Amino acid sequence: MLSRLKRGIGTGEVRRDYKVIRYSPWLLHFNTGACNGCDIEVLAAITPLYDPERFGVKLSPSIRHSDILVITGAVTKKAGERLRRLYNQMPCPKFTVAVGACACNGGVFSKSYNVLGGADRVIPVDIYVPGCPPRPEAILDGIVKLLKLMSEGSVGDKCEQ
Amino acid sequence: MVISVSSKLDFFSKYAVKTEIIKPKRIAFTVKSEDVRHIFEELIKQHGHGAFYVSTIAGTDLPGENKIRLDYYVVLLPEEETIVIRTYLDRSNPLVDSLVDIIPGVLSGECETHDLLGVFFKGNPFLKRGFFVALDVAEKGIYPLRKDSGV
Numbered sequence A: 001m002l003s004r005l006k007r008g009i010g011t012g013e014v015r016r017d018y019k020v021i022r023y024s025p026w027l028l029h030f031n032t033g034a035c036n037g038c039d040i041e042v043l044a045a046i047t048p049l050y051d052p053e054r055f056g057v058k059l060s061p062s063i064r065h066s067d068i069l070v071i072t073g074a075v076t077k078k079a080g081e082r083l084r085r086l087y088n089q090m091p092c093p094k095f096t097v098a099v100g101a102c103a104c105n106g107g108v109f110s111k112s113y114n115v116l117g118g119a120d121r122v123i124p125v126d127i128y129v130p131g132c133p134p135r136p137e138a139i140l141d142g143i144v145k146l147l148k149l150m151s152e153g154s155v156g157d158k159c160e161q
Numbered sequence B: 001m002v003i004s005v006s007s008k009l010d011f012f013s014k015y016a017v018k019t020e021i022i023k024p025k026r027i028a029f030t031v032k033s034e035d036v037r038h039i040f041e042e043l044i045k046q047h048g049h050g051a052f053y054v055s056t057i058a059g060t061d062l063p064g065e066n067k068i069r070l071d072y073y074v075v076l077l078p079e080e081e082t083i084v085i086r087t088y089l090d091r092s093n094p095l096v097d098s099l100v101d102i103i104p105g106v107l108s109g110e111c112e113t114h115d116l117l118g119v120f121f122k123g124n125p126f127l128k129r130g131f132f133v134a135l136d137v138a139e140k141g142i143y144p145l146r147k148d149s150g151v
Helices: A019-023 A037-045 A077-089 A101-105 A136-152 B003-008 B033-047 B104-117 B135-139
Strands: A005-007 A014-016 A026-031 A068-072 A095-099 A115-117 A127-129 B018-023 B026-031 B052-062 B067-076 B081-090 B095-097 B120-122
Touching: A026 A037, A026 A077, A037 A068, A037 A095, A037 A136, A068 A077, A068 A101, A068 A136, A077 A115, A077 B135, A095 A101, A095 A136, A101 A127, A127 A136, B026 B033, B033 B067, B033 B081, B033 B095, B052 B104, B081 B095, B104 B120
Parallel strands: A026 A068, A068 A095, A095 A127, B026 B081, B095 B120
Antiparallel strands: A005 A014, B018 B026, B052 B067, B067 B081
16 A cells, blocks of 8 residues: 655645545454453454444454554563564554553553553554453444544554654 | 273372372372373373373472472373373472473473473473563573562
8 A cells, every 4th residue: 555645845744645544444453462352352343243344444364464453462571572573564554452451551460470561562552442341332433433533634653754 | 980091090009109089070190200201101001192192281389398299181082081190399409201202292281381380391302491481581580480489
């Protein structure tokens, strides 16, 4: 995908055109050490019952094709390295959603010796969906809110400029 | 315990220091640590590799007794009966013979018990620190499952 740069004259402001992903954001779901509760809810959220395709949301087969990274679970020290590597492999522009109390701030595991904390300890996070686990509606709501922020251009794309 | 299983385990009486039922339908044989390998060798010799598998190796730190308890959970086939082969190691020098050359499936169990609890399996060339435990913890020489590890 080409991200076209538009530069406001004299302001130094950098803006990119999100038209393509606004229409069809591809998701990738990554578990950094969750108890599987949030994973089941994420899977439930992509079933026809909740029908995320009405928002254009589809699952991506590879991190290299995805626009949104959905993270579940407290980030362990081991998974943190992998999460950072995945994030670096994502094409630009890229966005992240932390699903569940653990991905938001480490949850009940936050003081554990092998846990770094929430996903934002490793990578930038755009939307937090708290809950243990959050309902599928809440997860979809978070993603739709992210789409809205994208279309408004009020969320950064984290691309190196 | 099913009769067919108990007949399979006749030779255990040679090694077992203590036999106890730790919960309904679960029998545990406590053996000396140097006999663990002999038991598995004899199990293979008498019934073959297809007659059992080692489901898991569970280590427990017992600082009060200065011991580490090692439980081999063995599932006997085709009865699907689980038995426990239990042994106690010296906590200051936890050393036991490896089974990885006769039962390749114990590799993950032995490596995990080594990384988390510091048990050394003599003859296992694949033991290393830092695969299961985070590297910063492993580099300090901390075994996280020991009660006094302080993590």
